[in-house]
Amino acid sequence: MNCGKIKIGVMGSAADTLPTEGRASLEAKGEALGQAIAARRAVLLTGATTGIPYLVGRAAKAAGAFHIGISPAANRDEHVKAYGLPLDACDVIIYTGFGLKGRNVVLVRSCDIAIFVGGSIGSLNEFTIAYDEGRIIGCLTGTGGVADCASQLLEAFPKRSTAQLLLADEPNFLLAACLKAYEERGG
Incomplete structure (x- = not known):
């Protein structure tokens, strides 16, 4: 039974892991992805x-999508001061208090579809959770990191899913x- 809008999670390179070479192209792809999500009236996580x-x-958000942020922090103060994370891009922030790895579980399990753009170790953790949880996983290739290595990871570490x-x-x-793919599964 469909209980609402499709929830699309986007995971990927945080500011400290963004490459300097090709950064403008990577940022443009990220912005285009955000606009595409809004155009399809999906909820972004x-x-x-x-x-x-x-x-x-x-x-x-600028294009009209509803953006939910899943924070590792227990509250707004910790989100900003301890983790150094922004507040302005989200419509709602859920403060989990679970730290980064716990936040990743909540984020991925809350999504119908998980999309990866670039990504380093934290994104790798999210990728393995998404794979274990049987999610539709999209990787925006040509963006580096997890998105470009996903196929090789699954070949090197096979697991039924x-x-x-x-x-x-x-x-x-x-x-x-x-x-x-989500629709073909029965949404």
Whole structure:
């Protein structure tokens, strides 16, 4: 039974892991992804963090999407002061108090679709959770990190899962493919 809008999680490179080379292209893809999510009237979930998730969230919110941030902090003060995370790109922030790894579980389990743009160790953790949870996983290739290594990871570390991995180098195409796979599953 469908109980509302599709929830799309975007995970990826935080500000401290963004590459300097090709950064403008990466940021443009992130903003295009945010606009595409808004155009499809989906709800966006991120880790209420910096970098690519922030850019996607800001672009999606500006284009009319509802953006929920899942914070590792227990409250607003800790979110800003201890974690150094922004407040302005989210419509709502859920303060989990679970730290970064606990936040990742809440974030991924709250999503219907998980999309990765770049990504370092934290995103790798989110990727393995999404795979274990059998999510539709989209990787925006050509953005580095987890998004470009996902196929090799699954080949190197095989495990049975109902997850579906979809790869594309263009945000609109990737999102459309993920939404189609989600619909074919029965949403």
